[in-house]
Amino acid sequence: MKVLANDGLDQSGIDSLTEKGFEVITKKVSQDSLADYINEHKIRTLLVRSATQVRKDIIDHCPSLEIIGRGGVGMDNIDVDYAREKGIHVINTPSASSESVAELVFAHLFSGARFLQDSNRKMPLVGDVEFAKLKKSYAAGIELRGKTIGIIGMGRIGQEVARIALGLGMRVVAADNNVGRASIKVKFYNNQFINVDIETEPLQQVLKHSDFITLHVPAQKEGYMIGEPEFEIMKDGVAIINCSRGGVIDESALIKALDSEKVRFAGLDVFINEPTPSKEVLNHSKISLTPHTGASTLEAQDRIGLSLAEQISSILQIH
Ligand SMILES: NC(=O)C1=CN([C@@H]2O[C@H](COP(=O)(O)OP(=O)(O)OC[C@H]3O[C@@H](n4cnc5c(N)ncnc54)[C@H](OP(=O)(O)O)[C@@H]3O)[C@@H](O)[C@H]2O)C=CC1
Numbered sequence: 188m189k190v191l192a193n194d195g196l197d198q199s200g201i202d203s204l205t206e207k208g209f210e211v212i213t214k215k216v217s218q219d220s221l222a223d224y225i226n227e228h229k230i231r232t233l234l235v236r237s238a239t240q241v242r243k244d245i246i247d248h249c250p251s252l253e254i255i256g257r258g259g260v261g262m263d264n265i266d267v268d269y270a271r272e273k274g275i276h277v278i279n280t281p282s283a284s285s286e287s288v289a290e291l292v293f294a295h296l297f298s299g300a301r302f303l304q305d306s307n308r309k310m311p312l313v314g315d316v317e318f319a320k321l322k323k324s325y326a327a328g329i330e331l332r333g334k335t336i337g338i339i340g341m342g343r344i345g346q347e348v349a350r351i352a353l354g355l356g357m358r359v360v361a362a363d364n365n366v367g368r369a370s371i372k373v374k375f376y377n378n379q380f381i382n383v384d385i386e387t388e389p390l391q392q393v394l395k396h397s398d399f400i401t402l403h404v405p406a407q408k409e410g411y412m413i414g415e416p417e418f419e420i421m422k423d424g425v426a427i428i429n430c431s432r433g434g435v436i437d438e439s440a441l442i443k444a445l446d447s448e449k450v451r452f453a454g455l456d457v458f459i460n461e462p463t464p465s466k467e468v469l470n471h472s473k474i475s476l477t478p479h480t481g482a483s484t485l486e487a488q489d490r491i492g493l494s495l496a497e498q499i500s501s502i503l504q505i506h
């Protein structure tokens with residue numbers, strides 16, 4: 188009952204699987220040696236995050252594989268349909284990281300609204316004369332309260348974003364392919380709660396009316412969802428956050444929109460080229476950056492580990 192966690196696994200998952208008699212291997216096997224390793228060690232379960240690719244070649248060459256697990260949501264790195272056709276179970280952890288991604292959205296929003304991404308870069312470099320100049324250049328910060336946030340993709344993460352936004356006193360508008368009305372329960376620390384129903388609207392309306400836009404759709408097959416024509420529809424001075432997938436925004440169009448001041452600031456957790464985003468994106472003073480760490484909190488990783496362990500035990504009927 189060997190499990191290879193090729194991109195690592197939280198201790199919660201390792202402990203839970205080990206208690207049930209699984210052997211969990213956390214050694215990182217290179218992509219080129221992966222099929223041989225799986226065969227040699229008779230691995231039945233392969234767990235990955237986003238780094239390891241589980242394509243047709245691995246699936247075809249590894250008859251011992253019964254489960255492929257993704258610690259996370261997007262399964263872009265796995266040939267899911269092909270694996271399922273071959274009778275392999277493919278699992279992921281859809282809700283385990285939603286809160287963490289949503290909180291990162293607000294980290295980027297607050298950062299951009301008060302120029303943190305730029306002051307963090309520049310303050311260590313300036314002397315006292317420039318300090319005063321720098322202070323002046325950060326004078327036009329903005330508040331989030333009372334503004335409109337447009338959520339594109341009102342699934343699990345989009346709804347968490349809505350919860351936080353409502354708590355902050357923001358107006359929420361949303362667009363989604365699938366969700367017509369989202370019923371959002373905002374729970375306060377003292378267990379009181381409010382319910383707010385949000386009817387989704389056509390994308391163009393959301394782009395037109397939002398002060399802040401945040402993207403929570405999966406990787407799109409039809410190319411960029413947000414490119415030059417979409418930036419044109421947006422309000423002047425809008426801000427945009429992408430914690431979904433790199434190719435959802437056209438980065439060249441974004442840079443243009445930032446330089447022309449159409450877009451006030453952007454926050455990016457995901458990039459067209461990962462792990463080597465373009466220099467223009469990395470060095471832009473109006474972009475707040477994180478290296479695809481939306482799900483990288485202790486709490487989310489703990490839930491991901493436990494969820495994978497539970498699903499594996501249930502499929503293999505080991506309790
Ligand atoms: N930065 C990070 O670390 C992380 C990033 N992610 C990314 O976030 C994405 C969203 O996650 P999550 O909220 O859990 O996913 P969900 O599936 O719960 O929600 C996504 C929603 O977006 C809708 N949608 C898809 N395409 C469009 C479109 N073109 N226009 C409008 N709505 C659309 C979907 O509808 P339908 O079901 O009809 O397609 C669905 O309702 C993931 O796919 C993943 O790529 C997730 C976790 C961590």
Ligand SMILES: O=C(O)C(=O)CO
Pocket residue numbers: 236237258259260261262284481482
């Ligand atoms: O879960 C996801 O889809 C992520 O991008 C984080 O690994």
